[in-house]
Amino acid sequence: MTPDERARAAEEREWYHTIELAPGVVTRGWFDTRGVAPSLPWPDLTGRRCLDVGTFDGFWAFEMERRGAAEVLAVDVPDPSQWDWPAGSEEEARRAIGSRKGAGDGFLIVKDALGSAVERRELSVYDLSPDAVGLFDFVYVGSLLVHLRDPVGALGAVHSICAPSAHVLLVDGVDFALSALSRRPAAFLDGRGRPWWWKANAAGIARMVEAAGFRIEGRPQRVWMKAGAGQRGSAGRAGLRHLTSAQGREALLWLTAGDPHVAILARPV
Secondary structure, three states, X not given: OOHHHHHHHHHHOOEEEOOEEEOOEEOOEEEEOOOOHHHOOOOOOOOOEEEEEOOOOOHHHHHHHHOOOOEEEEEEOOOHHHOOOOOOOOHHHHHHHXXXXXXXXXXXXXXXXXXXXXXXXXXXXXXXXXXXXXXXXXXXXXXXXXXXXXXXXXXXXXXXXXEEEEEEEEEEEOOHHHHHHOOOOOEEEOOOOOOOOEEEOHHHHHHHHHHOOEEEEEEEEEEEEEEOOOOOOHHHHHHHOOOOOHHHHHHHHHHHOOEEEEEEEEEEO
């Protein structure tokens, strides 16, 4: 891509991740995770084989490459019809949410701009297996469990492709109110009209990880995923006009503090 083409792509299409394509050329992402990355509990990735599950625009896959990984594979499901939709979801909602991911061309734009060697494959987390992808020394699972009907089953598939000495870094959204109210593992079930399923508290996410066969290292870490330029635009302003609703109040929290997440470093038992 030419510099002009990169600049247009950064401004004109919808992005999930905020990524610098070139000096001064930054995508208008829904989230800006650039400030979060340095604070996460990364193990040493030098020379390791790494996997990014649910890559979207690829921020975390390219971050692993930057940290010295010898090989990075990124997997995702670009076709919205293959996502975990609840029964009765309207076609309009499927189109609206699916259009954000497009055909995964954001990943390809970034890969070209960075001159990256990261490989991407169309593969569901449920279909991960040693036969399909081999074994990995490190796996990143980010902001994915909330969108899955069976999060523990998905983590079980992740477990199956971990080398014996592997690390898994899971960073996923938590329900802020539920986390404040209870330290016992708990989750709300949504499952209405969109692929948002189990919204757990921090203890609930940790219990999912343990139930899938992992041992947690250290204490789970609270992180806030900051809103990017895309979220602070029209969609964010629309949410702020409805502060009397739960969704409006959530929009205010996201736009000010960020989306509450928990980061967990674990190893397969």
